[in-house]
Amino acid sequence: MNDKELRLQNPWPETLAEKPMHFCPGCNHGIIHRLVAEAIDHLGIREKTVGAASVGCSVFLYDYLRTDVVESPHGRAPAVATGLRRALPDKYVYTYQGDGDLAAIGTSEIIHAANRGEKMTVIFVNNTTYGMTGGQMAPTTLLGQVTTTTPYGRDWHMAGYPMRMAEMLGQLEGATFVARAAVNKPANLKRCRKLILQAFEAQVKLNGFGFVEVLSACPTDWGMTPEKALQRVADEMIPYFPLGVFKDKKESEHL
Amino acid sequence: MEKKKRKLIKGNEAVGMAAVAAGCRYYFGYPITPQSEIPEYLARVFPKIGGVFLQAESEIASINMLLGAGSAGERVMTSSSGPGISLMQEGISYMAGSEVPGVIVNVQRSGPGLGGISPSQGDYFQASRGGGHGDYRTPVLAPDSVQEMWDLTILAFDLADRYRTPVVVLADAMLGQMKEPLTERVPEFPPLPAKDWITTGAQGREPRILKSLYLADGELEKHCWDLHKKYLKMKEREVRFEDYQTADAELIVVGFGSAARISKTAVDRARGEGKKVGLFRPITICPFPEDRIAGLADAGKSFLVVELNTGQMLDDVRMSAGRRAPIHFYGRPNGAGSLPTPDDILHEIMEAYPG
Numbered sequence: 268m269n270d271k272e273l274r275l276q277n278p279w280p281e282t283l284a285e286k287p288m289h290f291c292p293g294c295n296h297g298i299i300h301r302l303v304a305e306a307i308d309h310l311g312i313r314e315k316t317v318g319a320a321s322v323g324c325s326v327f328l329y330d331y332l333r334t335d336v337v338e339s340p341h342g343r344a345p346a347v348a349t350g351l352r353r354a355l356p357d358k359y360v361y362t363y364q365g366d367g368d369l370a371a372i373g374t375s376e377i378i379h380a381a382n383r384g385e386k387m388t389v390i391f392v393n394n395t396t397y398g399m400t401g402g403q404m405a406p407t408t409l410l411g412q413v414t415t416t417t418p419y420g421r422d423w424h425m426a427g428y429p430m431r432m433a434e435m436l437g438q439l440e441g442a443t444f445v446a447r448a449a450v451n452k453p454a455n456l457k458r459c460r461k462l463i464l465q466a467f468e469a470q471v472k473l474n475g476f477g478f479v480e481v482l483s484a485c486p487t488d489w490g491m492t493p494e495k496a497l498q499r500v501a502d503e504m505i506p507y508f509p510l511g512v513f514k515d516k517k518e519s520e521h522l
Numbered sequence: 523m524e525k526k527k528r529k530l531i532k533g534n535e536a537v538g539m540a541a542v543a544a545g546c547r548y549y550f551g552y553p554i555t556p557q558s559e560i561p562e563y564l565a566r567v568f569p570k571i572g573g574v575f576l577q578a579e580s581e582i583a584s585i586n587m588l589l590g591a592g593s594a595g596e597r598v599m600t601s602s603s604g605p606g607i608s609l610m611q612e613g614i615s616y617m618a619g620s621e622v623p624g625v626i627v628n629v630q631r632s633g634p635g636l637g638g639i640s641p642s643q644g645d646y647f648q649a650s651r652g653g654g655h656g657d658y659r660t661p662v663l664a665p666d667s668v669q670e671m672w673d674l675t676i677l678a679f680d681l682a683d684r685y686r687t688p689v690v691v692l693a694d695a696m697l698g699q700m701k702e703p704l705t706e707r708v709p710e711f712p713p714l715p716a717k718d719w720i721t722t723g724a725q726g727r728e729p730r731i732l733k734s735l736y737l738a739d740g741e742l743e744k745h746c747w748d749l750h751k752k753y754l755k756m757k758e759r760e761v762r763f764e765d766y767q768t769a770d771a772e773l774i775v776v777g778f779g780s781a782a783r784i785s786k787t788a789v790d791r792a793r794g795e796g797k798k799v800g801l802f803r804p805i806t807i808c809p810f811p812e813d814r815i816a817g818l819a820d821a822g823k824s825f826l827v828v829e830l831n832t833g834q835m836l837d838d839v840r841m842s843a844g845r846r847a848p849i850h851f852y853g854r855p856n857g858a859g860s861l862p863t864p865d866d867i868l869h870e871i872m873e874a875y876p877g
């Protein structure tokens with residue numbers, strides 16, 4: 268297939284800016300950004316949507332996703348999105364956060380936004396490390412995983428266990444849709460695309476809180492090639508962070 | 523100008539009422555003594571007038587909700603006391619850096635740490651020296667009465683929109699809890715600049731980004747100087763203060779907020795005993811009325827700074843007066859049982875009086 272045919276098969280999403288991305292080779296942010304753009308375009312809401320960007324490798328979200336964006340302090344995007352959405356009842360909001368942002372410093376904000384059933388969509392990218400700052404332990408780092416702050420491997424006596432955010436948030440009454448996906452192979456990517464769309468529909472169609480945790484590779488911090496990194500997602504991450512849907516309210520109490 | 527005189531109103535309630543009068547319809551906050559009446563008032567009133575009252579899970583969440591709703595162009599307010607304002611500093615810095623307006627009311631209690639719930643002025647540094655990280659200033663207004671709790675809250679919303687900045691109203695527990703007659707008045711303000719920067723969805727226009735991250739060479743320096751230019755404009759146009767019998771005074775008591783109230787009575791008593799004493803009361807802590815104090819110093823006055831802390835505004839008075847004026851200090855840092863009486867201050871006035 269030539270380039271033109273590829274483009275027709277797979278048109279560039281309007282919400283995705285046409286520019287090279289700065290992410291490391293093999294990083295899954297590029298794919299996940301694109302899936303978010305596709306969902307926004309599928310629903311036709313680009314001009315009615317405001318993003319709350321967070322802190323981490325995705326801090327430059329506003330360079331790639333062509334919606335209005337408000338930069339938020341580390342961990343606070345769900346609170347910023349709450350303020351935005353409460354002030355903009357006819358528009359839509361989303362956050363895009365990494366595992367440090369959402370599961371460490373931001374645990375309070377995400378739990379309470381979900382608990383209040385805030386009308387928003389949260390994309391949570393879990394790569395079991397702190398990417399931007401050079402590979403320190405994250406709440407989602409696996410036991411035995413070597414990071415720059417667990418040089419002997421994560422030991423639960425010192426550092427606790429890896430956190431499963433999707434399961435935790437799935438328990439909250441206020442949440443409408445909670446799922447976990449991965450993009451390490453085409454079949455998972457297709458499913459991820461559907462789940463991200465569902466997380467946006469939870470907001471747009473059901474006036475509820477939608478959340479997708481996406482398992483991602485970080486070849487740089489893991490010290491692996493991109494191919495080996497994707498293999499790690501399959502072999503080590505998916506067994507601990509199972510893919511699936513943890514909450515799927517078909518109706519919303521908000522309507 | 524609409525005026526309505528009410529019987530006794532509590533200071534904290536006056537703040538809530540003023541927010542409503544100023545057109546604020548979004549409040550995000552967290553309970554803390556001695557200001558919980560502010561969220562409680564708005565929790566009662568906002569639902570009746572289409573406002574949004576949200577009790578956030580923490581002060582950190584509160585200030586970030588302000589960042590969000592302010593980015594959407596709405597007049598927004600939060601309120602807290604010292605410990606909660608500490609938690610908000612990061613968010614205030616982000617609002618300053620992204621130039622998002624909002625009003626933050628600090629009803630000061632005693633500190634540091636858990637401290638106590640009695641009035642103090644120990645957060646002067648926190649309010650006036652930025653408080654959060656980075657190179658910014660916020661306007662800080664210091665009321666001294668229930669009437670000013672109303673007046674200055676209304677002014678705060680105007681300054682916030684006029685300069686695209688968070689604004690701090692620096693009150694204290696006494697002002698928050700006391701009851702005085704209130705006249706509900708809203709002055710005419712000059713027209714405000716258009717809000718052509720708000721993030722409401724990129725319909726028919728390019729997407730807008732509200733951010734404070736500037737990484738390219740020279741970008742952030744330029745941004746900081748631009749913020750500084752705003753601050754210089756405020757210094758030029760927004761300084762407010764009260765001169766009480768300062769013209770012929772030999773000794774001028776300098777105080778703000780509750781300390782100034784109590785000092786006024788002491789000044790009157792001193793005058794009654796034939797001493798030429800006056801009171802200078804900064805109303806804007808930031809921008810600080812340094813020129814006026816310099817002028818009083820040049821005119822040969824002595825100063826007695828009275829504060830409910832161990833000496834914070836004292837630094838600003840010293841900087842403004844320079845080395846040409848004698849500056850005395852009387853501080854009562856706070857805590858239960860430590861509020862000075864007019865006679866306590868009168869005693870200090872007599873000690874400090876020249877000659």
